[in-house]
Amino acid sequence: MILKILIIAVLVTTSYGIKSYENYKVYNVYPRSEVDVERLNGLKNKEYDFWTDVVTVGNPARIMVSPAQDASFVSYMRSVGLAANVSIPNVKKLMDAQMQPASNADRSARLGSFSWDRYYNLQQIHAWLDELVTLYPGVVSTQVIGRSLEGREIKGVIIDFREGQRGENPRIAMIEGGIHSREWISPATVTWIIKEFLTSNDPEVRALAENFIWHIFPVVNPDGYSYTFAGDRMWRKNRNPANRVECTEDDNDLGNGIDLNRNFDYVWMTVGASSNPCSRTYAGPSPSSELEAQAIMQHVLSLKQKGNFLYYFAFHSYSQMILVPYSHVKGYEVLQASNYADMVS
Ligand SMILES: [Zn+2]
Numbered sequence: 120m121i122l123k124i125l126i127i128a129v130l131v132t133t134s135y136g137i138k139s140y141e142n143y144k145v146y147n148v149y150p151r152s153e154v155d156v157e158r159l160n161g162l163k164n165k166e167y168d169f170w171t172d173v174v175t176v177g178n179p180a181r182i183m184v185s186p187a188q189d190a191s192f193v194s195y196m197r198s199v200g201l202a203a204n205v206s207i208p209n210v211k212k213l214m215d216a217q218m219q220p221a222s223n224a225d226r227s228a229r230l231g232s233f234s235w236d237r238y239y240n241l242q243q244i245h246a247w248l249d250e251l252v253t254l255y256p257g258v259v260s261t262q263v264i265g266r267s268l269e270g271r272e273i274k275g276v277i278i279d280f281r282e283g284q285r286g287e288n289p290r291i292a293m294i295e296g297g298i299h300s301r302e303w304i305s306p307a308t309v310t311w312i313i314k315e316f317l318t319s320n321d322p323e324v325r326a327l328a329e330n331f332i333w334h335i336f337p338v339v340n341p342d343g344y345s346y347t348f349a350g351d352r353m354w355r356k357n358r359n360p361a362n363r364v365e366c367t368e369d370d371n372d373l374g375n376g377i378d379l380n381r382n383f384d385y386v387w388m389t390v391g392a393s394s395n396p397c398s399r400t401y402a403g404p405s406p407s408s409e410l411e412a413q414a415i416m417q418h419v420l421s422l423k424q425k426g427n428f429l430y431y432f433a434f435h436s437y438s439q440m441i442l443v444p445y446s447h448v449k450g451y452e453v454l455q456a457s458n459y460a461d462m463v464s
Pocket residue numbers: 299302434435436
């Protein structure tokens with residue numbers, strides 16, 4: 120008698136690997152009524168990745184759908200009579216193309232080792248910031264305002280064309296990018312602004328560059344940004360696993376991380392924020408629970424002490440919008456900001 124023994128090898132992986140977006144689709148869905156809008160907002164809790172933050176009547180809502188979700192998504196749209204057209208048939212193809220230098224970019228735009236026809240990872244961006252100190256001695260210095268949960272530096276530059284000559288109440292401004300790590304064009308834009316401040320001959324750019332002490336941070340969510348290169352291109356939050364819950368059968372990572380842009384200690388967990396750790400807009404367990412948000416807040420408070428802190432710009436993608444304080448209120452309430460008219464003019 121022959122005894123056959125079957126050995127089943129179970130591969131246990133401890134890391135998540137690189138998430139593939141092969142055959143993920145993006146649909147454009149057209150809500151025609153408030154009921155449609157509510158229906159679509161209901162889907163946000165089903166772990167669909169909405170590329171449109173705010174769904175409104177008459178405007179296409181862009182929703183990314185995994186191959187596993189596709190059949191039920193399409194049948195739901197049919198059942199409620201919502202038109203859903205495929206806008207991107209395979210997200211992975213776009214991601215692959217994004218890693219190649221852009222052929223239509225201005226290749227003459229260079230500063231040091233940087234050009235603006237490709238995306239750089241965190242190490243490359245930080246190395247470039249160091250390079251600028253050598254290229255512009257006495258004007259550029261680097262600073263680290265804190266560390267991420269995984270120990271990465273939250274690093275930026277100070278640009279000051281009149282160091283030591285500004286008197287007691289210098290004008291100060293801050294620019295921040297990459298708080299939502301998947302929005303790669305944000306750090307790229309912020310590094311472009313650094314280049315413009317250092318090299319442009321345009322009188323208006325020169326005035327802006329030289330009349331302020333600039334504190335500029337291309338990547339304030341360094342763990343998330345690194346993870347968009349090494350783990351999941353579409354990662355938006357930080358990488359804090361402290362509040363993790365199980366979300367879906369086919370994604371054991373979604374329940375990690377906190378949306379740092381929803382974590383600040385100001386009207387926390389009100390508009391556009393979620394208390395569900397599975398959500399991409401999860402605001403965290405409490406205001407300012409995250410090291411990265413704490414570092415930004417502390418730096419802003421210190422700048423208020425150092426002079427006339429006039430501007431704070433945060434860059435996101437994608438949309439064609441300028442948001443001014445306070446965007447948690449509407450209508451007459453916006454006049455809570457006493458300089459509202461200046462900001463929108
Ligand atoms: Zn964003």
